[in-house]
Amino acid sequence: MEPVRILSPDGSLVGDAPFDLEEARRLFAAMVTGRTYDHKATAMQKQGRLATYAPFEGQEACQIGSVAALRPDDWLVGTYRDAAAMWFQGYPWQNLFLGRMGDERGGEAPAGVNVTPPSITVGGHMIHAVGLGWAERLQGRDRVALTLFGDGATSEGDFHEAMNFAGVYATPTIFLCQNNGFAISMPRDRQTAAEHLADKAIGYGMPGIQVDGNDLMAIYSVTRDAVARARTGEGPTFIEALTFRIGPHTTTDDAGRYREDGEVEEWRTRDPIDRVRAYLRLNDAWDEAWEQETADAAGDEIEAAVAAAEALEPFGPTAMFDRMYAEPTSAMDRQRGMLRRDG
């Protein structure tokens, strides 16, 4: 199996560019914004302003490239490591920060944005994407659902049930596995004896594609094809994107315990953002000033989101009783009373 690749690490094309230079610049800027958030969040965690954070540096092409192939009303169902994808599909940075601050309001997508809150448990969310897309189809709509997950998630029983249901009911679901080499400390080759994760698709009667996960164009292009199939009723697709997380599993993880620095350095040479920059340069669509502008705009956007999140009035201690049901049940009312009584 040869992974699909369009853009070489040096910025040259080995296939047909799936979009024009303007779009390439837009997606470049989006990846930069994503990385700016990622670095900011890591820094804030060190300062104690955020709880544990799971960095996604290195996986920006997977997240921006795939979401670029969606329609604004399509569903996105991702994980704790998919902030860039969520944002690009319409989820506010502010809410992503809020969630990491331990504030439940961070879980709310704006009206019209069909992005579910990040899945913290590994494996459980993919089946939701199956149900979402299926329900759209049963209601006569053509929205599709893209679900993101890692190499580790493919070992969970729920991955299997989700893939199988998607195959059986031909649901409009795109399964995008960001194979970043590790599940915490477990390397991909100990996660499963399958030669490629993409091989798993055959067991569900759906196409399985391996793609260079650090190649924005390749990710976009295979996702676009999968979305087209899904939208026209041809069923689900499994995409394995080969990528690497540059950072630790989370800010509490010490990645040095299970991998070599050399591996990280090696992957840095395949950086997804550098690659698009090289492409733009080769095509006279990049200059220093624009890059600076882009970085500044990203910085401003992220800082504004932090400020907004930190400025939000805290909610009261009893709000938890009002979030569980449409109308608080008698148990919620009683327990709210007890908490009020005891403070």
Place this chain on the structure above:
Amino acid sequence: MEPVRILSPDGSLVGDAPFDLEEARRLFAAMVTGRTYDHKATAMQKQGRLATYAPFEGQEACQIGSVAALRPDDWLVGTYRDAAAMWFQGYPWQNLFLGRMGDERGGEAPAGVNVTPPSITVGGHMIHAVGLGWAERLQGRDRVALTLFGDGATSEGDFHEAMNFAGVYATPTIFLCQNNGFAISMPRDRQTAAEHLADKAIGYGMPGIQVDGNDLMAIYSVTRDAVARARTGEGPTFIEALTFRIGPHTTTDDAGRYREDGEVEEWRTRDPIDRVRAYLRLNDAWDEAWEQETADAAGDEIEAAVAAAEALEPFGPTAMFDRMYAEPTSAMDRQRGMLRRDG
């Protein structure tokens, strides 16, 4: 994918017989005994002497052929529909009857017989076979574990986790799927969109083989090879046996609701017992008198088991408190007391 076949429905060989005529006669007799049990149990259920019963008529080659490839100390981990296999690996008919009478003593395999009680939940038991074989290897023994399950079971998350663990740890496990066409009313082609169940093996990096499940020789031969691989540390194998259950799902099921009589009649022409009889005949190893003798012996064996099961003294109502732990806990003691008090 062409299913492995050695013996044609007309009794002629299309491959090399994996065993001699004497062994063929022994396995023929075992299949006859299995079917005798199956018919007896169905009849007894109608008379109210057994609880719900799941007949396996039509699947005798799968069960006898696979177990014939085991060593007496190997593990067998099967389901509610695998009585013939269990018996052939050393589990007494008497206990199989007892279980269906609603008597927990039926779950006990004799010392030295490594057969677990039938799994009633679908899917959960295959992973036990992974752990069993693995533990044998870790303890320096070369026992293998054969697990039996149906086409429906392949949809459960636990199937996936079992297959994946077996692949990752290269455990000595043989996964034998008796694809009998249905999971209760769900036909195989709605159970999964995979073209063949055997295709699922590739996702776990293990060999996947499809075999004619009504061909005793083919089943024996592919299981023997898988056992040899497992025993020598080469890891697990997945075998899909194409077969058919002639009877209903259980004695409370009305199979007419979801399948055509024609399908059943069609499969009767591929009966696994008839096929071996035809082979023996062609090879002058069969006569009417021997068949009668075999049938009589089987009948006697089964009747004796019924008599023994029915003759067993019932155990007391408080026995349940003594079966839960090695030593009854304080809770068991208290509750035994309450039951005694109230009768």
Place this chain on the structure above:
Amino acid sequence: MAEMNMAQAINQALDLALAADDAVIVFGEDVGTTGGVFRVTDGLQETYGAERVIDAPVAESGIVGAALGMAIAGLKPVAEIQFLGFAYPAYDQIVSHVGRIRNRSNHRFTAPMVIRIPFGGGIGAAEHHSESAEAMLAHTPGVKVVVPSTPIDAKGLLLAAIEDPDPVIFLEPIRMYRALKQEVPDEHYTLPIGVAQTVREGVHASIVTYGSMVRASQRAADLLAEEGVSVEIVDLRTISPLDEDAIVATVRRTGRLVAVTEGHRTGNMASEIAAIAQEKALYSLLAPVERVTGWDTVVPLKRTEAHYVPGPERIAAAVRRTLGT
């Protein structure tokens, strides 16, 4: 009005819901072609088609998880798990996702869905077919848990569950599917979730229970009536949220309480009922609250099951203990 048993009443409720609202779908193993292992969904696929009455592969976590996705996207799925003993593989989806999506998304995404599950023993079934693990479901935040005891209640409560904006686990006592018939109104009606009902009035002692134990308790009350003991029976009908007021009120009236469930003894609903009774009505209690329950053992097979599932005799004995007789 027609005489029907609980299986028929549930079938009618599903039929009405499917007819009234295109968003309602029925989803589960063998619910379609064969009408369910208990025939509760009989005929529905013929009427509403295979896109609304959907047969599922054997994968309980998948069924519940897919139903959740459907519910978020605007449908009102009524999922079925064949037996409570097969719901455990779906428990992660229930506790981690179904009961939490509203909280997690701050009300943006919700789960207007029902999970129907036959449960309980008394029919001498195989292992795993007699589970009564409702306490763990009642212990699960974000879901409601409803348990009907009669055909009339089953229909009205199921329709209420389907219309509820939050997820409802609807536990159907297997033994009651065909145990009794009632005149059930043909038309649509709902019964309130979270509200208990006094199904028998009495003055000497109270029994608080639900599901198939209501009938066992009625029989116990009949036995006791012959002895001159008048027993009040409260059918909880919903075990999450609990109608605490109804529990407290009956204890205050009679001063004696027996809580009856067939779940394993430790940590079951009877313990919760006893805890509430002593908390809110300690000084009304003339005797300790008695708990009549299943045991902390595996539900035994047919030959011993009757010693596990509480019957009228054990319940009556407990009532007598509260009376000191």
Place this chain on the structure above:
Amino acid sequence: MAEMNMAQAINQALDLALAADDAVIVFGEDVGTTGGVFRVTDGLQETYGAERVIDAPVAESGIVGAALGMAIAGLKPVAEIQFLGFAYPAYDQIVSHVGRIRNRSNHRFTAPMVIRIPFGGGIGAAEHHSESAEAMLAHTPGVKVVVPSTPIDAKGLLLAAIEDPDPVIFLEPIRMYRALKQEVPDEHYTLPIGVAQTVREGVHASIVTYGSMVRASQRAADLLAEEGVSVEIVDLRTISPLDEDAIVATVRRTGRLVAVTEGHRTGNMASEIAAIAQEKALYSLLAPVERVTGWDTVVPLKRTEAHYVPGPERIAAAVRRTLGT
């Protein structure tokens, strides 16, 4: 004797068990190379090799199910689930198989295994990382459930659990991993499973609790001591089977009881404790048993968590209520 925290004490217990018995193996996600997400298994793979300290794929049901198979075939696996919130996918294996194999096989096959699970809140973690669903485990037949509250107890109870012929679920309060240090004896020792311990003597009221709530209760008792109230604290140490005698004895001594757990309120261990107390000691109770618990909500995130997990103030207030002060 060395000063150590609970994480270190558990590590030492595992080390001793691995050294003493070749049948013991450690098995779970990230337990090997990286020594566990809480570093509880740190260094063990280096000492005992990757065949005895085994890193697992991300599949909790698989971990528990495979461990069961191993246990049946003669090993003594000590499986780890990373957080209790990730144990739900394994619950079917626990309830349907681990807790039943002995009964199902009439003692022929057994499950001498331990499932270690960090649990509980108080560290402001992400969703699913603060679960306290021990009540559902205590409601599960055929397993024992042990919860240590100190380093000394953790070591002795874990060694007892590993040597127990039946499956033990060993719940480790996350907050206590590094919260306090004790002088822990270096050598092998065990503490009895199923036996509670009075960790503080008092005369005015009793607190029955376990795990990290023992420390919160000690602090509440300190607050109350300043008010002249003397509180007895019973640390259950095992929640299945419950040491009912210890619960009843303390109630008889003080006449007032507060049961403290951080699990969701409905159907938790506090309800069970209250039910037992009123059943066995109704006439000793000078006030209703108070239950201080988590709520029937999702455990809230960092910003509100302190209002969910019981703290010394809430516990002290409950004690005061039992005293009518």
